[in-house]
Amino acid sequence: MEPHVVGLPVRRKEVVGKITGAAKYIDDVQLPGMLHGVTIRSTIPRGKLLNISFLPGVPWDEFTIVTAADIPGSNVVSQIHDDQPMLARDMVNHPHEPVLLLAHENKDQLRCARELVHIEYEPLPAVLDMDEALEQRTIIWGQDNVFKQYLINKGDVDSVWAEAARIIEGEYSTEAQEHVYIEPNGMLATVSPSECVTVSGSLQCPYYVHKALTTLFNLPSHKVRVIQTETGGAFGGKEEYPSIIAGHAALLAWKSGRPVKIVYDREEDMVATTKRHPSRTRHRTAVSEDGRLLAMDIEFTIDGGAYSTLSPVVLSRGTIHAAGPYRCPNVRVRSTAVATNAPPHGAFRGFGAPQSLFAVERHMDRIAYTIGLTPDEFRRRNFLRSGDATATGQIITQPLDLPGLQERALRSAGYYKKLETFRANSASALKRGMGFATFMHGAGFTGSGERHLASVVELEGTAGGNVRILCSMTEMGQGTNTILTQIAAEALGIAYEQVEICPPDTALVPNSGPTVASRTSMIVGKLIEQAAGEFKKRLWSDDELPADYSPGQFSAKLRDYQSVCGPLRTRAQYHEPAGIHWDDEHYRGDAYGAFSWATYVAEVTVDTITGEVQVDEFTALQEVGRVINPVLAAGQIEGGIVQGLGFALLEKVTWNQGSMANNQLTNYIIPTAMDVPPIKVLFEEIPYEYGASGAKGIGELPMDGPAPAILNAVVNALGIAFDHVPLTPEDILSKLSQNGKHAHDAPEVVETIA
Amino acid sequence: MKTSRLSLTINGARRTIETPPMKRLLDVLREDFQLTGTKEGCGEGECGACSVILDGVLVNSCLVPALHAAGANVRTIEGLSPGGSHPVQAAFARCGGAQCGICTPGMIMASVHLLERNPHPSRLEIQEALAGNLCRCTGYQKIIDAVQAASEGDEIADL
Numbered sequence: 038m039e040p041h042v043v044g045l046p047v048r049r050k051e052v053v054g055k056i057t058g059a060a061k062y063i064d065d066v067q068l069p070g071m072l073h074g075v076t077i078r079s080t081i082p083r084g085k086l087l088n089i090s091f092l093p094g095v096p097w098d099e100f101t102i103v104t105a106a107d108i109p110g111s112n113v114v115s116q117i118h119d120d121q122p123m124l125a126r127d128m129v130n131h132p133h134e135p136v137l138l139l140a141h142e143n144k145d146q147l148r149c150a151r152e153l154v155h156i157e158y159e160p161l162p163a164v165l166d167m168d169e170a171l172e173q174r175t176i177i178w179g180q181d182n183v184f185k186q187y188l189i190n191k192g193d194v195d196s197v198w199a200e201a202a203r204i205i206e207g208e209y210s211t212e213a214q215e216h217v218y219i220e221p222n223g224m225l226a227t228v229s230p231s232e233c234v235t236v237s238g239s240l241q242c243p244y245y246v247h248k249a250l251t252t253l254f255n256l257p258s259h260k261v262r263v264i265q266t267e268t269g270g271a272f273g274g275k276e277e278y279p280s281i282i283a284g285h286a287a288l289l290a291w292k293s294g295r296p297v298k299i300v301y302d303r304e305e306d307m308v309a310t311t312k313r314h315p316s317r318t319r320h321r322t323a324v325s326e327d328g329r330l331l332a333m334d335i336e337f338t339i340d341g342g343a344y345s346t347l348s349p350v351v352l353s354r355g356t357i358h359a360a361g362p363y364r365c366p367n368v369r370v371r372s373t374a375v376a377t378n379a380p381p382h383g384a385f386r387g388f389g390a391p392q393s394l395f396a397v398e399r400h401m402d403r404i405a406y407t408i409g410l411t412p413d414e415f416r417r418r419n420f421l422r423s424g425d426a427t428a429t430g431q432i433i434t435q436p437l438d439l440p441g442l443q444e445r446a447l448r449s450a451g452y453y454k455k456l457e458t459f460r461a462n463s464a465s466a467l468k469r470g471m472g473f474a475t476f477m478h479g480a481g482f483t484g485s486g487e488r489h490l491a492s493v494v495e496l497e498g499t500a501g502g503n504v505r506i507l508c509s510m511t512e513m514g515q516g517t518n519t520i521l522t523q524i525a526a527e528a529l530g531i532a533y534e535q536v537e538i539c540p541p542d543t544a545l546v547p548n549s550g551p552t553v554a555s556r557t558s559m560i561v562g563k564l565i566e567q568a569a570g571e572f573k574k575r576l577w578s579d580d581e582l583p584a585d586y587s588p589g590q591f592s593a594k595l596r597d598y599q600s601v602c603g604p605l606r607t608r609a610q611y612h613e614p615a616g617i618h619w620d621d622e623h624y625r626g627d628a629y630g631a632f633s634w635a636t637y638v639a640e641v642t643v644d645t646i647t648g649e650v651q652v653d654e655f656t657a658l659q660e661v662g663r664v665i666n667p668v669l670a671a672g673q674i675e676g677g678i679v680q681g682l683g684f685a686l687l688e689k690v691t692w693n694q695g696s697m698a699n700n701q702l703t704n705y706i707i708p709t710a711m712d713v714p715p716i717k718v719l720f721e722e723i724p725y726e727y728g729a730s731g732a733k734g735i736g737e738l739p740m741d742g743p744a745p746a747i748l749n750a751v752v753n754a755l756g757i758a759f760d761h762v763p764l765t766p767e768d769i770l771s772k773l774s775q776n777g778k779h780a781h782d783a784p785e786v787v788e789t790i791a
Numbered sequence: 792m793k794t795s796r797l798s799l800t801i802n803g804a805r806r807t808i809e810t811p812p813m814k815r816l817l818d819v820l821r822e823d824f825q826l827t828g829t830k831e832g833c834g835e836g837e838c839g840a841c842s843v844i845l846d847g848v849l850v851n852s853c854l855v856p857a858l859h860a861a862g863a864n865v866r867t868i869e870g871l872s873p874g875g876s877h878p879v880q881a882a883f884a885r886c887g888g889a890q891c892g893i894c895t896p897g898m899i900m901a902s903v904h905l906l907e908r909n910p911h912p913s914r915l916e917i918q919e920a921l922a923g924n925l926c927r928c929t930g931y932q933k934i935i936d937a938v939q940a941a942s943e944g945d946e947i948a949d950l
Contacts, residue, residue: 049884052884053884055889056880056884057880058826058829058896064831219838219840219925219926220891269891270928272927302834514892671933675929676927680927702832702835702837707925707927708930709925710917710918710922710926710934711918
């Protein structure tokens with residue numbers, strides 16, 4: 038058999054196309070007779086649509102025009118609730134809501150026409166932030182502006198306050214973050230009488246788009262085909278919104294009878310599509326004399342924008358992660374997703390967890406400072422251990438040594454020594470500080486999600502004696518093609534090059550669920566292992582399965598088998614491992630099959646003259662189960678950390694009447710090569726029994742830790758509390774000018790650090 | 792729309808087209824010559840996905856009008872190695888410098904431009920040279936590693 042493939046830094050499967058420019062993204066694809074499509078959008082946050090008129094200046098008879106009245110099926114973007122229309126009909130509920138579609142073969146003509154569509158509105162009062170939504174003076178969604186609420190209740194929080202030695206409160210908030218995948222969204226649709234609707238484009242979840250199109254056109258599923266083209270980054274930003282663009286392109290193709298492509302430019306992509314949910318978290322925590330957590334009372338609120346979209350599930354993940362990796366007998370988490378008249382916020386790497394984990398990891402530092410323990414010692418006294426129950430009552434059954442993980446990370450970062458050095462040199466205008474966060478991320482869908490998805494993968498033999506993977510998992514840079522190929526090759530005992538992977542196309546691949554939630558390696562990879570086991574069994578009947586075979590022997594055997602028996606194809610479907618229980622009604626039980634764990638350490642310099650923060654070094658130690666490809670895994674971690682650095686310090690959306698005002702890369706700043714510190718990436722490898730080759734989830738974890746680690750480091754440097762991201766130089770200068778006296782963990786805090 | 796005759800050299804080959812003079816070089820490359828390896832990320836010269844080398848200067852082709860390229864020598868990603876064997880391409884593949892791939896052609900052109908002028912740059916010089924090219928996937932570490940690895944090979948000096 039081939040030596041091991043898992044654990045090796047094999048080259049990315051599709052790398053040649055990417056380094057030569059040959060890879061085809063949707064903007065690179067042209068079809069004969071193709072029209073270009075554009076979206077005409079609302080210009081107000083909320084109001085009634087009164088009239089649409091087409092001003093003279095272009096030959097309107099040459100244009101294909103689609104409104105809500107043209108929709109053959111249901112005018113909804115089919116997701117969890119069907120509250121979002123594909124095109125507004127009577128009302129608009131946020132700025133940049135799609136109202137009308139135009140198509141023409143000439144892009145210049147389209148640009149002119151776009152300016153000549155005039156929409157009249159009767160404006161209605163709008164709700165523009167979470168507080169206004171909760172005040173309920175204006176109701177914009179349902180009965181109460183609330184998309185979803187959860188309650189986690191462990192023990193009895195209210196019984197503890199009276200006996201607590203200390204009660205520490207804090208409020209933490211995070212703002213919207215734009216994904217800034219470098220490839221803007223785009224879709225190409227064709228409509229033919231035989232195949233009906235075919236859409237290809239930049240997307241994460243082919244079967245989400247498929248469901249949205251069958252609903253929009255009221256077609257049986259075999260009449261809709263969705264194909265993923267090379268996707269230039271997504272980060273959650275191409276999870277739900279592509280259903281809308283696909284629907285729009287398909288409606289224009291349906292009406293015109295010609296292929297239609299819609300590609301957003303950067304400004305439209307930034308202003309109209311989803312962003313990370315803004316959040317606010319309030320913590321009230323009871324601590325004993327000896328620094329043990331007695332009760333955690335947490336209120337977590339997120340702004341979902343105008344329609345519910347994925348907010349209920351983003352809220353769910355944020356809620357479950359809100360108490361962090363701590364053992365605490367009494368925990369209450371009350372969480373709410375509210376409606377505002379902004380474009381819907383959506384999936385973004387971490388999916389609610391970066392928000393609530395930012396809060397809890399800042400709060401842990403606050404508690405430590407307040408009660409006079411070091412941040413590391415306070416955490417050490419309170420970490421979850423194997424056998425403990427999380428906030429939802431999930432018993433940690435896997436080996437877990439958070440004190441050890443944290444210690445290794447801190448030592449590797451030179452934390453203790455640097456703390457001393459920086460304190461000794463604190464007279465300079467350049468203040469240096471160290472901070473860290475210890476946290477976890479649950480892999481796979483929450484609760485019973487994976488059971489409901491019941492994902493399927495298949496393997497098939499090719500004519501040449503290779504094996505091809507058939508699954509709907511998408512490659513968007515994170516390494517799906519490579520990782521799944523490595524897993525299949527390892528399980529089949531053949532070479533990496535002998536495994537092919539079928540591009541995601543709903544006409545060819547089964548539904549393996551969406552490419553989200555850090556589930557690809559762990560959940561879908563495991564299914565590939567199972568299908569591979571079956572493949573080998575079928576190829577050699579059980580009794581003659583050889584102990585050893587060469588890749589060449591495998592291929593010869595496969596060709597022989599297929600020449601006699603026809604194509605060999607095996608499948609595997611997800612079945613929940615025994616002993617997993619989840620109670621959706623009370624939000625109790627096993628929230629995730631497995632958690633990945635990490636400690637991230639940031640070293641910063643704060644310039645007290647300019648207010649600028651520079652991250653000088655970053656150390657990231659994580660336990661993600663077995664690492665399948667060390668180069669790709671480190672790449673995932675480094676990329677996530679730099680997105681997290683942007684979230685912490687740079688990326689600020691400026692809002693004006695529910696609309697992003699700085700929707701350009703000129704004034705929405707993401708990190709460049711000059712902003713990134715050296716990043717030390719370390720792995721602790723503890724194989725996970727139910728993950729492919731022992732792997733757990735990795736993709737989202739690195740988004741969770743940087744913001745709290747960096748803010749904790751800034752607080753350490755200045756002795757002033759900051760509880761909001763992004764933390765801008767203006768915020769720092771403003772607090773410095775108050776002399777730090779009104780800030781929470783005032784100068785004496787620094788003194789308490791051992 | 793009024794057009795002009797435009798002659799230029801692209802990846803070593805002399806080419807002539809009729810084009811509106813203010814058409815973006817990016818669109819000329821992508822639409823008139825089907826050289827779609829040069830990407831559009833922002834259309835305003837911020838992201839560098841459309842980086843090409845024009846008469847030895849690294850430019851954002853979304854900001855260059857076609858007439859500005861008249862008579863010029865333009866190098867795009869397609870002009871390196873179709874099989875990806877140029878030392879910088881090979882280093883990107885080996886070091887994990889490409890993830891989603893959309894910034895990769897521009898990033899590689901910026902790296903080639905740097906290494907041709909400065910065959911052995913420091914890490915800081917690499918960071919400075921790539922600061923006009925945004926990548927949202929890698930966090931830049933593996934890209935910087937790739938450029939450093941390419942600079943350590945012997946081939947670069949001979950380019």
